[in-house]
Amino acid sequence: MSARNDADVSGALLLPERFGAWFAGRGWAPRAHQLDLLRLAREGRSALLVAPTGAGKTLAGFLPSLVDLAEKPARKAAAAPAEPVGRAPPQRRSGLHTLYISPLKALAVDVARNLYAPAEEMGLAIRIETRTGDTPASKRQRQRSDPPEILLTTPEQLALLLASADAPYLFGSLKRVVLDELHALVTSKRGDLLSLGLARLFTLAPDLQTVGLSATVKDPADLARFLTPQRAGTPSAAVVMAAAGAAPAVSILETAERLPWSGHSARHAAGELYAAIKAHRTTLVFVNTRSQAEMLFQLLWTINEENLPIALHHGSLDVAQRRRVEDAMAAGKLKAVVCTSSLDLGIDWGDVDLVLNIGAPKGSSRLMQRIGRANHRLDEPSRAVLVPANRFEVMECRAALEAIDRGAQDTEPLRAGALDVLCQHVLGMACAGPMEEAALYEEVRSAAPYAGLDAATFQDVIAFVATGGYALKSYERFAKIRRDKKGLWRVAHPSVAQRYRMNVGTIVESPMLKVRLVRSVRGPAGGPSGPLMRGGRVLGEVEEYFVEGLVPGDTFVFSGEVLRYEALVENEVYVARSASREPKVPAYAGGKFPLSTFLADGVRRMLSEPAEWRKLPAQVAEWLELQRAVSVIPGRDQLLVETFPRGDRFHLVAYPFEGRLAHQTLGMLLTRRLERRGLRPMGFVANDYSLSVWGLSDLGAAIRRGDLSVAALFDEDMLGDDLEAWLDESQMMKRTFRTCAVIAGLIERRHPGKEKTGRQVTISTDLVYDVLRRHEPGHLLLRAARAEPGSVRCCHASAGESCTVTSNASRRWRCPSCWRSAASRSMARRARRCWPRRRRRSSPMPA
Amino acid sequence: MTAPTETVISLSGRPFVADASGALWCAAARLLIVSDLHLEKGSSLAARRLHLPPYDTAQTLARLAAVIARYRPRAVISLGDSFHDRAGPGRMATCDVATLKSLQAGRDWIWIAGNHDPVLEGAVDGDCRAEMVEGAIRFAHEPTAVPAAGEIAGHLHPCVTVVARGGSVRRKAFVSCETRIVMPAFGAFTGGLDIRAPAIRSLFPERMTVFALGEQRAYRVAA
Structure with missing residues (x-):
């Protein structure tokens, strides 16, 4: 092991004897980063450990705690800084020493299991317990009065514990907090909630040390800010970079089949995928959306002549079914699992020796984390194959490969804290006991995501929590x-605290409907006849808005089968098996939008340099030549716009390569402008590379006549007004608002005793x-909803202020006043430069 | 001013205009009918510490004022559930009380009792009744299972989902047949019940005609 020398020199000083013996007994030596964390702990410093999967991260995080607990077994409880309210503290041994927080319940349970062994083998008398939503009430109660030394839990449970009057008693003795999979937590509202909880922990236990465990990120120093209070004079957390493991062996599938121009199913490669699965022990097949997972799973089974155990795993399958797949996987009974990001994180599956990534990788960091799921051992290279589903994706895969070679990361910077989460936290703090506004404001601002919170906004938050803030x-x-x-602020009534506890958390599912399989009621003629058969099996859940677009009789793929929509009965979707092989509604578009990507930049570069095309498979190079012959290849600073008739409609396709969120915004803008000019657009669709607007009038002809100017259509000056109005009316904004309203506590997820269904909310x-x-x-x-990254928006710099970026999309799509100066390219200029010479009959745009 | 083209629903031989706002207008009797205003719903929930915006009453009354200004009715019937709860009138803001009074001035105003506001007598100006019969038509809050001749009722908040070209919109709707009209809810915070729900379906055993509320007028859509 490479860390052997380091270990010999410093290990003896840092590691107590029984730890050294334990490592030696297993034939291991402590790794350099494990000892680094131990040393930093001795110095009293917080630390961020950045390490690839399989580097012994979790043990590194816990080692200082185990050592500390082993050295002072009979230590007296530290005096709680504040008098607990309600009851006298019972006698206890030492109190809570280390808190571990993970994004997944299952991960907390898994890590606890992995900790028991070393603790037992070293003869450490340490109580290690988990606390999740599944922990029985009696045990939870006992954990409050008599806490274990090490508690493993989730951000939501931490919020609940902090919102109670005995929080000072419980956390007063706390020495260390270990935050697992920090890179994944900080990108969401759960991360915001966690940061606020952490700020409170620092108030309750000022000498607290934190350890963040993270996969490789673009800017570790930025992520490290999360770990310490953002106050002048507080030293920042140290960053420990673990030695990189063996470089992964990643390749792009060179298909012998015809590679399609469009689509995301990778249908063409099914045979080759199957062969790869057959040739390996266990394969994880990652796809980007649930619909893709469904489709591919179905596809693999149609050719699964040897009946290989291939399973499906995604977020909207029934929980019991997911657990069955996970258990079978852990037991090594499966040959392959087709999965979405639901298996991106967490539990060690051990024996995976191949990762297949279907479709666009979407981001190099995410791809590397997925690849890391293979072989989970540092010294063996992970083996992964990228499988592009269309010709655009070949270029994206190529760009991803180059990014991996360079070790280029594209994780997001630390986000600004969401206001709805802050509202929830403020109420929680009032539930914990009387709170002083100024002190809470300072505490909140010490959390990195809320460091920039101004006093006026904080007052608005307090006003909202108090009376709705109207x-x-x-x-x-x-x-x-x-x-x-x-x-001091106090809760007005005990029921407020009770209801806070019922509504804590930041995960708001979009309203889901159960999908129940019933026997078909349609005769051969297809008309409705007789009552529906009740009581079939539940297949899983779909988003309500998907069902709203269906008419009875429509077929779609779900749970690996082609199903026919029969009826909506209360909160259940009744479906029947369909004999048809081709679903009429092409996608059950599970998951909102796949991630947008910086890889698009790589694609744009590759596209603009025909010399690069030689690196691509022959089919793709030919396809690009065809594009050059029929239309135009846009330069790096150009925007290609094409128009053509197809079917009974006229299409306008633009290729900005700015990622899906930006295209969504641009699509709204273009349709609105076309509508205003009387050109009757009917809809648009956007992907990561391009967007297509279609309508009933001939847009190409309008441009030739001079009725429609492309430059004016893409003009930046109209941007603000158009979008504000449009976006405010959009379904996307309404969905975002709903989430914010639930998190902030304007409406409730559920009342004691009566569950409020998603539909009503x-x-x-x-x-x-x-x-x-x-x-x-x-x-x-409304401010909270508009600031949401998912809700595409322009930013507005008010007079005198510099422009702030408010969303993923607006990073490139800026408001008119600041766009020109801030953006490197101007859409309008690009549009003027690159207008195709001919109309095309078809487009290579993936649908 | 009236909408570009009027959508007329006839009941017992009498024509009623289905207004885009969700009100029903009988020109012959100069009678305007609205249903399920649910005034003070926001404050009703706020009393349970769900702080919904306190602007619903003002908004509902403003919309009502606009319809009244267009038709200048001789009488207005509010078909029950006019207030979200019995204490609603007492929680109204002073300005909203004034708006309501100005709307009532110079015309008859009939409050039909609903399940949310069974007793309004004394709490508000106007004529409070359990139900009302005028000519062959009965005005009531809850639809009866089998109406004798003609019935106009509310209570059910009918909504319809119109699916077209891959997208769908959900709109409030009038639902009618030869013997009855079920009116959409007029209030700002009123949700809807899909017309396919058994509670609505069962009222129309033969067939139902559905008029979805649009921007300018109500449109007849396939049930």
Whole structure:
């Protein structure tokens, strides 16, 4: 092992004897980064450990805790800094020493299991327990009064523990916090919630040390900010980079079949995929969306002549079914699993020796993490094959490969904290006990995502939590929190705290409907006849908005089968097996949008340099030549726009290569402008490379006549007004608003005793959204919804302020006033430069 | 001013205009009918510490004022569930009370009792009744299983999903047949019940005609 020398020199000093003996007994030596963490812990410093999968990250995170606990077994409990409210503290041995937080329940349980062994083998008398939503109430109660030394839990459970009056007692003795898979946590609202919880932990236990465990990220120093209070004088967390493992062996599938121009199914490669699965022990087949997973799974089974055990795993399958697949996987009973990002993180599957990544990799960091799932051992290279599903994706895969060779990472920088999460946290803190506004403000700002929070916004948050924060002050008497005589905020009624506990968390599922298999009620003629058969098997769940677009009789692929939509009965979708092989509705588009990518930049470069085409498979190079012959190859700073008739419609396709979110925004803008010019657009669709607008009038002819100017169509000056109005009306905004409303506590997920279904919640938040937009457009919740990365928006720099980037999309799509200066390329200029000479009959755009 | 083209629903031989706002207009009697205003729904939920925006009453009344200004009715019937709860009138903001009074001035105003507001007598101006019969037509909050001749009711908040070209919109709707009209809910915070739901379906054993509310007028759509 490469760390052997380091270990010999410093290990003896840092590691107590029984630890050294334990390592030696297993034929291991502690790795350099494990000892580094131990040394930093001795110095009292927090640390971020960046290490690839399989580097012994978890043990590294816990080693300082185990050593500390082993050295002071009979240590007295540290005095809690504040007097617990309600009851006298019972006698306890040492109190909570280390808190471990993971993004997945299953991971917390798995890590606990992996900790028991070394603790036992070294003869350490340490209590290690987990606490998740599944932990029985009696055990949870006991954990509060008599906490274990090491507690493994999730961000939501931490929020709950912190919102109780005994939090000072429970966390006063805390020495260390270990945050696992930090790179994954910080990109979401759960990360925001965790950062606020961490800020409170630093208040309760000022000498606390934190350890972040992360996969490789672009900017480790930025991520390390998450781990310490952002105050002047507080030293930042040290960054420890573990030695990189063996370079992964990644290749692109060179298919012998005809590679399609469009589509994401990789149907052409099914035979080759099957052969690869057959040739390996266990294969993970990653795809980007649930619909792809469904399709590919079905495809593999149609050719699975040897009945290989191939399973399916994605987020909308029934939990029981998912658990069965996971268990079978852990037991080594499966040959392959087709999965979405639901298996990106976490549990060690051990025996995976091949990762197949279908379709566009979408981002180099994400791809590397997926590849790391193979072989989970540092010294053996991971083996992975990228399988492009169309010719565009070949270029993206090529760009991804180059990024892996360079070790280029593309993880997002630390996000700005969401306001709806802050609202939830503020209420939680009031539930914990009387709170002082100024002190809480300082505490909140010490959390890295909220470091930039201004006092006025914080006051708005308090006002929202108290009475909804409306300009019309009519709800004073219905307040949730009130100031007492000393000026401290207290909950107005015990039921407020109870309801807070029922609604904690940041994961708001989009309203889902159960899919139930019933016997078909249609006769051969296809008309409805007789009552539906009730009581079939539940196949899983689909988003409500998908069902809203269906008409009875439509067929779609779900749970690996072609199903026919029969009826919507209460909260269940009744479906029947369909004899048809070709689903009418092509995709059950599970998951909102796949990630957009910086790899597009690589694709654009590759495209603009015909010399590069030789590196691509012959089919792809030919295809590009064809494009050059029929249309135009856009240069790196050009935008290609094509128009053509097809079917009974006219299409306009633009290729900005700016990622799907930006294209979605641009699509809205273009349709709105075309509509205004009376050109009757009917819809648009966007992918990561291009967008297509279609309509009933001939756009190409309008351009030739001079009725429509391409430059004006893509003009940047109109951007602001158009989008504001349009986006506010969009379904996407309404869905985002709903999430914010639930997280902030405007509406509830469920009431004690009666579960409010997603359907009901959707209805009321849409109405609330409309009313609020009309009467109080600056309301905190609308601001929260608009700041959401998923809700594509332009940013607006108000007078004198510099422009702030508010969303993924707006990084390139800036508002008119700042666009020209900030963006490297101007869409309008690109549009003027590159207008195709001829109309084309078809387009290579993947649908 | 009226909408570009009026959508007329006839009941017991009398024509009613289905207005895009969700109100029903009987020109002959100069009678305007609205249903399920659910005034003060926001404050009703706020009392349970769900702080929904307090603007729903103002918005509902503003929309009502616009319809009244267009048709200048002699009488207005509010078909029940006018307030979200019995205490609603007491929670109304002063300005909303004033708006309501101005709408009531110079015309008859009939509050039909609903399940949310069974007793309004004394809490508001206007004529409070359990139900009302005028000519062959009965005005009530809840539809009866088998109406005798003609019935106009509310209560069910019908909505229809119109699917077209890969997209779908959900709109409030009038649902009718020869013997009855079920009106859409008028209030700003009122949700909807899909017309395929058994509660609505069972009222129309023969067939139902559905008029979805559009921007300018109501449109007849396939049930």
